Amino acid sequence: MHWLYLGIAVVLEIVVAISAGNAxxxxxxxxxxxxxxxxxxxxxxxxxxxxxxDVGVGYAIWTSTASVGIVVLGTLMFGQQLGWKKLLGIAVVIGGVVGLRLSGGA
Known part of the structure; x- marks a missing residue:
């Protein structure tokens, strides 16, 4: 159930970013x-x-996956550019999340 809660928190954090940009x-x-x-x-x-x-692991996964989601949505919905540097950054973030997950803490 904790993964579901974290997934909901990630989706809502993406909503926060989009709403804050429009505010x-x-x-x-x-x-x-x-x-x-x-x-x-x-x-x-x-x-x-x-x-x-673990607080550090959960918070890091929350913020990083929401950040990736915001970048992807920015590209798909708002016409923002997705160059190789952003793609590299996304890959690094995903690698970090996988590393945190493998470290335990959940």
Missing amino acids: KGFTRPLWTIATLVSGGIATYFLSLALLTF
């Missing part, structure tokens, strides 16, 4: 509310996952 410095009320609410719910699900995961 324009919290000058757009609906996007601001979306940012704050999704952030709160994401943190709640992360806290449930951290009942099983």
Whole structure:
């Protein structure tokens, strides 16, 4: 169940990033509310996952997988460029997540 909680937290963290980008410095009320609410719910699900995961491992997996998801969505939905440097960064992040997972802690 802890992986499900972590997955929900990752998806909601992606929502946080997209909402925060559209909130324009919290000058757009609906996007601001979306940012704050999704952030709160994401943190709640992360806290449930951290009942099983080591804090460092769970938090690192949460932030890194959400970061990769944001980069991929930025490319697919917002026309952002995905060059070799971003692809290399994604590969390094995925390698780090696999390494953390293999280290135990969950």
